[in-house]
Amino acid sequence: MTRDIFQPSGQIQFGIFFQGVNSGTIWKAPQAGSQTDFESFRHIAQTAERGKFAAFFLGEGLRLREHLGRPHALDVVGRPDAQTMLAALAAVTKNIGLVATQNTTYNDPADLAHRLSSLDLISGGRAAWNIVTTDNAWTGANFRRGGYLDHADRYKHAEAFVETSKRLWDSWETPTGPARRVHHEGQHYTVDVTPRLLRSAQYRPVLFQAGDSPDGRDFAARQADVIFSAHPKFDDAVEFRRDIVARSIAAGRGASAVQIMPASEFILGATDQEAQEKKAWVRSLQIGPQQAIAYLEQFWGRELSSYDPDGPLPEIDPVVEETSETRGSGFHGAKARQLADQWRAEAKDKGLSIRQFVTSKTARIDSTFTGSYTAVADHLAEYARVGAVDGFNISPWLIPTGLDDIVNHLVPELQERGVYPTEYRGTTLRENLGLETPVRSGEPAHV
Ligand SMILES: Cc1cc2nc3c(=O)[nH]c(=O)nc-3n(C[C@H](O)[C@H](O)[C@H](O)COP(=O)(O)O)c2cc1C
Structure with missing residues (x-):
């Protein structure tokens, strides 16, 4: 047919x-x-x-x-x-x-x-x-x-x-x-x-x-x-x-x-080349220092404002069992500690700061x-x-x-x-x- x-x-x-x-x-x-x-x-x-x-x-x-x-x-x-x-x-x-x-x-x-x-x-x-x-x-x-x-x-x-x-x-x-x-x-x-x-x-x-x-x-x-x-x-x-x-x-x-x-x-x-340069500018404005920290806080369930956005991911562990602190984020239910370990390893491996890591995770x-x-x-x-x-x-x-x-x-x-x-x-x-x-x-x- x-x-x-x-x-x-x-x-x-x-x-x-x-x-x-x-x-x-x-x-x-x-x-x-x-x-x-x-x-x-x-x-x-x-x-x-x-x-x-x-x-x-x-x-x-x-x-x-x-x-x-x-x-x-x-x-x-x-x-x-x-x-x-x-x-x-x-x-x-x-x-x-x-x-x-x-x-x-x-x-x-x-x-x-x-x-x-x-x-x-x-x-x-x-x-x-x-x-x-x-x-x-x-x-x-x-x-x-x-x-x-x-x-x-x-x-x-x-x-x-x-x-x-x-x-x-x-x-x-x-x-x-x-x-x-x-x-x-x-x-x-x-x-x-x-x-x-x-x-x-x-x-x-x-x-x-x-x-x-x-x-x-x-x-x-x-x-x-x-x-x-x-x-x-x-x-x-x-x-x-x-x-x-x-x-x-x-x-x-x-x-x-x-x-x-x-x-x-x-x-x-x-x-x-012009498009690539524009992309770097767009990304830098999409995830600023405050957004980078706020993004991680969703998964850690605690204040992370004392961490340097241009430094490594926090060594401190999440306080939540599951990543549900910020509801509506679409990431409910992941095991927080496991996720934090995985992300720290990934960021270290790729040599990424908090801000760079969050940009890589959130950019469309x-x-x-x-x-x-x-x-x-x-x-x-x-x-x-x-x-x-x-x-x-x-x-x-x-x-x-x-x-x-x-x-x-x-x-x-x-x-x-x-x-x-x-x-x-x-x-x-x-x-x-x-x-x-x-x-x-x-x-x-x-x-
Ligand atoms: C491209 C896209 C855009 C969406 N936009 C909205 C939205 O604006 N508001 C909203 O409440 N849900 C939005 N949703 C989510 C839907 O509410 C949907 O319920 C959710 O994805 C769960 O359904 P699923 O398990 O079939 O994906 C969107 C989903 C997709 C894939």
Whole structure:
């Protein structure tokens, strides 16, 4: 069946992932903008649109990470609510998709589906939902009951959540009805409602998914339009595509049903040497002395501010059993002493100071493309040729001007190679991504 054979489109698209809080974005350079000022968001969204980017993404962090009772030095305080920000951006952009990362664990489907429909309607069919399950008890302590769902249950819950949302969006046949009433009785929520909003210009919000476990991948293969993946490097991307194609076919959706856009970072210059020099500058600002110490403190569970960031890793042992002191870091559960021993040995072996070691551990090395505009364009054209990905979701290292290099130099190189759009295909995100419009299901009113 041709539906089960993957055909590369020969094209790539770009999205921008505005992370907001993390040490990958440089906030201390004089030209850095602000993570809460609308101007920064407007500037970068309009720059992305000038570069024909398909989508503008906002991540979600529901709770600021803390360390020893203080906001974590790796984070920047404050991240405005994604849907509020995207609604404001809808008014100052025309074509770019607006993607809100929202979790299924601490929301309710009728409410979230309504808010996403609202964004979809006011943006003329440009809204998308990046579905995450959010993985830590630290976040949960500010909502329901801490880590109230384990990993497998989070995905079961997510699936029921997304299916219910789809039924809500599927509810109105025509603007005058009749609408289907949606009823669902789940373990964690109940829905009994006639949705209040009509379909948007793109039928319903586009569904992205970010989560990399086997459960997460199967969930995406069944439910998502696009995966925001963590596999940008060529061989890894090809392998990830193979895996997702197999899962999509097994889910009965065909080989090309799910698009893939990995997280990435681009450090570019007119020459390879210029790009390498810029990379050294970017890295030096991403991990300063304070961030380097704060990073280690997460694993040691104690103050390390008396250690020299340019000296060796601390000889003192961690005070925690497991590396869970800073929740939300994604490193829970490693045995702290074992990890400290291993890292000390590795740093000694490679002759690295604390700062150099932390830079090597935290830099988005696996997702960074460094080189001249032409060399990187040639490399990306190869991804398009074999269909390794459908695009890249780019985290700029500097806000709001970090996309300028890409839009001014890389995009034209890609357009010249015929692998990147020269115009938006349509007015909705679904059209611009080349996704099919969903068919209204024939399900009865009460399921
Ligand atoms: C590329 C990528 C980006 C993500 N962005 C977010 C985010 O902004 N907010 C969030 O709560 N979780 C985010 N997640 C994590 C998801 O919440 C997911 O629940 C987590 O990875 C656990 O699922 P898994 O075990 O399937 O990977 C992201 C995951 C990936 C792979």
